[in-house]
Amino acid sequence: MKSVLIANRGEIAVRIARTCREMGIQTVAVYSDTDKNALHVREADAAYALGGQTASESYLIQDRIIAAAKETGAEGIHPGYGFLSENAGFAKKVADSDLIWIGPPAAAIDAMGSKTQARALMIKAGVPVVPGTEGALNNAKEAAEFAKRAGYPVLLKAAAGGGGKGMRVVRSDGELEAALSAAQREATASFGDGAVYVEKYLEQPRHIEVQIFADSNGNAIYLGERECSLQRRHQKIIEESPSAVVTPEVRAQMGETAVMAAKACGYVNAGTCEFLLDNTGKFYFLEMNTRLQVEHPVTELVTGLDLVRLQIEVARGNRLPLEQKDITWRGHAIEVRVYAEDVLGGFLPSTGKLSVWKPPHGPALREDTGMYEGAEISRFYDPMISKLVAYGENRTAAIERMRRALREYHIAGLATNIAFCNFIMEQPLFERAEFDTGSVERVFAPAYKSFVEGADGLPDWFAAVIALANHSYNVHDVPESQISQVSRWKAVGRASALNGRSR
Amino acid sequence: MLQPTDIKIGNKEYDVRPLNKDLLVNGVTMPRPDFHMEDRLIRARVDGRIEEFVVTRIGDDLWLQYPGREYPLKIMTERMRLLKLAEANTDGGQHGAVIRAAMPGLVVRILVGVEQEVKRNDPVLILEAMKMENELRAPADGVVKEIRTSEKSSVEKGDVLIVLS
Structure with a gap:
């Protein structure tokens, strides 16, 4: 190839x-x-x-x-x-x-890609799963019957889905019908398949996933877990590897379960088994993602492997170059997904031009991006600006490095979640790794709102500079789009060359 | 010539006005700081060091972003204050609540009709953005006076979609 x-x-x-x-x-x-x-x-x-x-x-x-x-x-x-x-x-x-x-063979995508089929397969293989319906729902009544047995809240999920699309938490019979049709519409729009099923919604679980790799010669290995509990709108924003709460025993158990799942469906190439971990350390198979994950860099940093290179080698029909005993983990990696979004406005996407974009640099940072200064974030695609990954010899060092990196990051033209993610990095709850999949919306976002609203001012010189900048550049009156079209820097440079110093 | 300017950063207010070659900030004299602005990134020299921050507009609001933090920012010059006063005097009409698009997107469904009565928090419209459906709710009790959009139409952030009276 x-x-x-x-x-x-x-x-x-x-x-x-x-x-x-x-x-x-x-x-x-x-x-x-x-x-x-x-x-x-x-x-x-x-x-x-x-x-x-x-x-x-x-x-x-x-x-x-x-x-x-x-x-x-x-x-x-x-x-x-x-x-x-x-x-x-x-x-x-x-x-x-x-x-x-x-990627994996079509048959494996078929078996695992449909969440309902994957669940059935896992139940057969003896892997623990969250209780739910076996197949897609025909109507709201079937969901109501399940909810009666399992108890509210329940979660409606697109069978073909991922990324939070086609997903709805339902807390009472009254909400069911509207939620089901919305989930079906979203599922159809996003995946071309409107099938939706229902499962019991676990309150306050952690989302832990295991990276696996299999070759076409029957070898399969696991590359450890990623902690992905920090999510908003069912989409991850901060991921790390290893998880602070996964013990070596649980890591091996989850890894072996994931490898078993992969072998059960004839899996080849990179895949991820997602688990929910409850507060007693019990884990449930959630779903398998039959592709490379967004957050794969954290695994790359702690294992030292290039997962895309492995994918290509395996696709060529080569054997995996490593066995399970060769896999070692070193240090800690944290990824922040930098999104163009309005955190205080309910995490709504923000569109526009990335008129200033100065990403951080320096030791043990990695940034994966498809953007550049001046690029447009359109409404047509996901508003992710970049994935910023910090590595450290342990979790504390990785957190400190991420805080430093986020403080170096300058973006203008759009709302971003940079300050919010920095706020999370500073929270004692985050430092102690005490969080679950609901923490962002339940704890961190409200705390951030009060933090911003209660912010003290800054030293007086800020006000002096802003008043002068507003006078020279009309910060307030000129829309963002016009500022970016002409280089005002140049215009002012010319003016100051003519008039001596520009004030 | 710099106009007297009221600035608010976070919860702190500053009155900035020129005083000969210096500035008066909240009544205290300070020399004019050296700075330059590259697009919306401002670099200022303060006590010999260089500080960087960004002033950016998000929707109708200004934000100041300073290492790892963001602060709501308001700038009001003397001229803007006079303009606003003049506007307030000519525009005395009673306005009902309006529902605006909180983000650019596609109107999937309109859940109300003209002259329909709605209660605060009733869902009135479903807006799809980035493949996610978002329910927009009535900000107050009222009657739907006007629907300024239609299903399947694209809307921009800030567009008025529904007017209540």
Whole structure:
């Protein structure tokens, strides 16, 4: 495999291209009209225009992506995460077109990709699961019957889903009907499959997931866990590896369970078993993600492995270069997903131009991004700006490094969650690793709101500088978009050259 | 010439006005600080060191971002204050509550009709953004006076979608 088409966009497309380049593999980017100036298009060796604006007009058109691979002479397709990465039909089409699919076989995606089928398979294999319906719901009545048995709250989930889309917590019979139709609509819009099932909603669990890898020669290993409990709107914002609450015994148990799950479905390539961990240390299989995860960098930092490189080697039919006994973990890694969003306005996405973007640098930091200064964050795609990862010899060192990095980070033009994530890093509850999947919305977001509202002022010189800056540049009157179009810096530079010092 | 400017950062208010070559901040004289602004990133020299911060507009609000922190910021110059006063005097009409798009997105469903009575917190419209459905709720009791959008239409942040009376 000398050339790979990357059927994705944003930071993950850039990240995959980088490993390909390291391995001497040519890369082909695909892009929508919206993304014609995107970083992933610049970073690839060749690029192919898909047209369209939204994902369904571009990155989700299977035949066009296969045609792009054929036209550009790509031998393999890497799907990244999201989009077509967990679409068994597409995986099969790729294989049937004599292209190498850098991911699990269609049959394994089928078995694990549907959450309902995966649950059935896990129950058969003796893996503990959260109680729920076996198959997709036909109507709200079936959900009500389940809720009567299991008790409220219950969770409606898209069978084909992920990323919080098509998901609703329901706390009473009265909310059920509306929640089910909303979940079905979202599921149809996001995954092209409106099937929704229901399970018991565990209160205050932790979300712990295990990275596994399998090759086509029957070998499978686990690469340890990631703690992903800090989420808002069912989407993760802070992840770390290892988890502060997972003991070596639980790590081995979860790892072996995950490997068993992978073997049960003939799994090949990278996969992730998600578990819920209750406060007694009991874990339940949640679902398996049959793709590379957004948060894979934390595993890479503590294991020293390049998961994309392993994916490519396994897709080539090679054996995994490591056995379980070769896997060691060293230090601690924390990832913050920097999002363009209005934390205080309920985490709503913020769109616009990244007019100032100065990411942090220095020891043991990694930043995966598909952005650049001046890039537009459109409403058409996920508003993630970058993944910032800090490594340290232990959890405390990693937290201290992340705080330092977040303090160095400057962004203007959009609302971001940087200050909020920095606030979380400073909380004693976070330092003591006392949190669960509801902590962001229940504890950290309200605490942050009072923190910002109660903020004392800053030294007087800030006010002096702002008044002067407003006078010279009209900070208040000029909309963001106009400020970014002309370089006011240049204009002022000229003025000061003419008038002596500009004040 | 710098106009007298009222500034509010977080909960602290500052009155900044020129005084010959210096500034008067809350009645205390200070020399004009040296600074430059690159887009919205401001670098200021304070006591010999360089401090960096960002002033950015998010929707209708200004924010000051200073290492790892964000503060709500308000700037009101003398001229702006006079303009606002003039506006307030000409615009005395009674306004009902309006429901605005809190983010750019697609109107999936409108749950109310014109002249329908709504209670505070009743869901009135479903807006889809980034593939997530968001329920917009009535900010107050009232009657739907006007619907300024339709299902399947794209809206921008801040657009008025529904007017209540």
